[in-house]
Amino acid sequence: MIASLFAQVPFEQHRVVNTADFDEAHPQICQALNSARFRVLRGKITHNQLDLLPCGNLSLLKLRYGYGADISVDPDCLDGYYLLVLPTQGQAVFNFDGHSIEVSPQGAVLISPDRRFHFRASHDYEQVLLRLDRSAIADAWCRLTAQEHAPDICFDAIIPLNTTGWQALLPMLQWVVRCAGLGQGGGIAQAALLAQTEVLVATTLLLHQPHSMAAHLWPAPPPSAPQAIRRAQAYMLEHLDERVPVAMVASHCGLSVRRLQALFQDECGQSPLQWLRMQRLRAIRQALLQAGGAGKVSEIAIRFGVTHLGEFSQAYRQAFGETPRQTRSK
Numbered sequence: 001m002i003a004s005l006f007a008q009v010p011f012e013q014h015r016v017v018n019t020a021d022f023d024e025a026h027p028q029i030c031q032a033l034n035s036a037r038f039r040v041l042r043g044k045i046t047h048n049q050l051d052l053l054p055c056g057n058l059s060l061l062k063l064r065y066g067y068g069a070d071i072s073v074d075p076d077c078l079d080g081y082y083l084l085v086l087p088t089q090g091q092a093v094f095n096f097d098g099h100s101i102e103v104s105p106q107g108a109v110l111i112s113p114d115r116r117f118h119f120r121a122s123h124d125y126e127q128v129l130l131r132l133d134r135s136a137i138a139d140a141w142c143r144l145t146a147q148e149h150a151p152d153i154c155f156d157a158i159i160p161l162n163t164t165g166w167q168a169l170l171p172m173l174q175w176v177v178r179c180a181g182l183g184q185g186g187g188i189a190q191a192a193l194l195a196q197t198e199v200l201v202a203t204t205l206l207l208h209q210p211h212s213m214a215a216h217l218w219p220a221p222p223p224s225a226p227q228a229i230r231r232a233q234a235y236m237l238e239h240l241d242e243r244v245p246v247a248m249v250a251s252h253c254g255l256s257v258r259r260l261q262a263l264f265q266d267e268c269g270q271s272p273l274q275w276l277r278m279q280r281l282r283a284i285r286q287a288l289l290q291a292g293g294a295g296k297v298s299e300i301a302i303r304f305g306v307t308h309l310g311e312f313s314q315a316y317r318q319a320f321g322e323t324p325r326q327t328r329s330k
Contacts, residue, residue, distance in 0.1 A: 002105050002161075003088040005173060006128050009180055011051035011062045018049050022066065025050070029065060033083075033129075036075040043069035043123050053180040056194025058201065059131040060180045062088075067126070074118035078111055082132045082155070082205075085109040086173075090125030094118075096157050108159040108166065110209060115154055130176065132201060140202035144217060156210040168208040172201045225263050228253050232260060236276045240283055241305050246272050280304045281319050288328045297324045 016032065017025045025048030030036060032052055046068030053060040065073065085094075085108060092103045096117050103109055103119075111117060113134050138150035159166050179197050206217065235252050236244055249272055250260040264272045287300050298309055301324070306312045316324050 002086045002108070002128070005170075006062070006086075006088065006177060009053065009060070009062075009177055011053065014051050014053045016050045016052050020045065020047055022048060024048075025065075029063070032061065033131075034075040034078055036073050038066065038074075039072040040066065041070040041072055041120065045069045045071075055176055055179050055197065056191065057133055057136065057198050058176060058194070059129075060176060061129040061131065062126075063129060064126050066121070068123055070120070070123050072118070072120050076118075077116055078113045080113055080134050082113060082134065082137060083111045084130040084132065085111065086128040086130070088126050088128055090122045092119050092121040092125050092127075094157065101158050107161055109157050110155045110159055110205070111157065112154040114152070117157075130173070130201075132198070132205075136198050136202040137206065140199060140206055141213070141217075143199075144203065144206060151213055153206075154212040155205065159209060165208040165210075168204050169201075172197075172204050176201065225267060228255060228260070229263055229267050232264075232272060233275070236272070237279060240276075240280055241303060243305065243307075244276065277315065278319065280306065281316055284316070284324070285320060285327055288324060297328060 017028050019025050022038075022045045026038060029048070029050050032050060045066045047064055048067065049062070049064040051062040065071070085103070087103055087105050087108075089105060094101045094103055094109055094111075094117060096115060101109065137153055141150040141153065142148065159169070175197060179194060205211075231253050232249050235249055246257050246260065250257045253260060255263075261271055264270060264275060268275055270278075283304050284301055284306070287304070288297070301309060301312050313324060320327065
């Protein structure tokens with residue numbers, strides 16, 4: 001699948017390295033990516049190839065490194081950029097923080113800056129690489145969060161092709177393929193297009209690939225039903241003496257009005273406003289019992305948010321089987 005994605009890219013027009021001589025190829029490949037310690041584990045190197053296509057600040061690379069031999073490569077850490085590794089053939093094993101990840105054309109790997117890694121590759125391993133500057137992720141983070149400064153962000157390394165993260169990233173890669181090679185001699189409009197492509201790739205990764213700062217970016221899951229109802233009830237009890245629209249309560253709980261009403265109906269058998277009305281009646285009854293003969297019924301009722309005294313008297317009698325005055329006389 002990955003190989004077919006890049007089948008139409010004119011890599012050969014942007015060839016930087018094309019030689020069987022590893023000593024000639026190695027410094028040029030390290031200059032384009034990162035310096036690395038290299039070992040041949042088994043076999044003989046027959047070919048080294050690097051194609052480098054500009055795409056604005058992005059770079060799309062096709063790499064054969066020590067092709068023909070099983071090899072070990074230790075770049076230590078990437079310096080100031082993220083690297084999306086897209087194997088097109090062969091096998092590799094990447095090691096991050098003591099954990100091994102087997103890689104093939106059935107999955108991608110995302111390497112973050114300053115994260116220690118090394119890998120082993122089979123004799124027929126070939127890969128396409130997308131290089132993304134650290135500043136692109138930082139800028140996308142600031143756009144998404146309205147913060148002035150971005151933290152260091154480390155992504156989960158593995159991107160299986162059967163995940164929603166890959167499905168979100170795939171259209172971005174298809175667009176990069178269309179834009180590849182446009183980074184030289186273009187006009188203002190072309191430069192703007194390439195800059196926006198970089199923004200889209202960075203934003204897609206932040207939104208869809210798990211990373212170290214995801215908890216600060218992704219919306220928290222909606223509260224559970226009991227938790228949401230308790231929060232709504234506590235809020236309404238704090239504002240018994242005020243007019244409290246349902247929309248205000250729902251907003252306080254991080255829910256829609258419809259969702260809040262449905263939760264109350266399921267858990268309490270009544271709407272939020274019906275529950276609030278009953279709490280006001282109970283609070284008024286308690287105040288009347290404590291006040292004895294002191295204070296007018298209307299004044300006590302108004303203190304707890306009652307605006308229509310006639311409806312209040314009727315609701316009170318239905319709730320407690322007596323009038324407010326009879327309660328006060330007790």
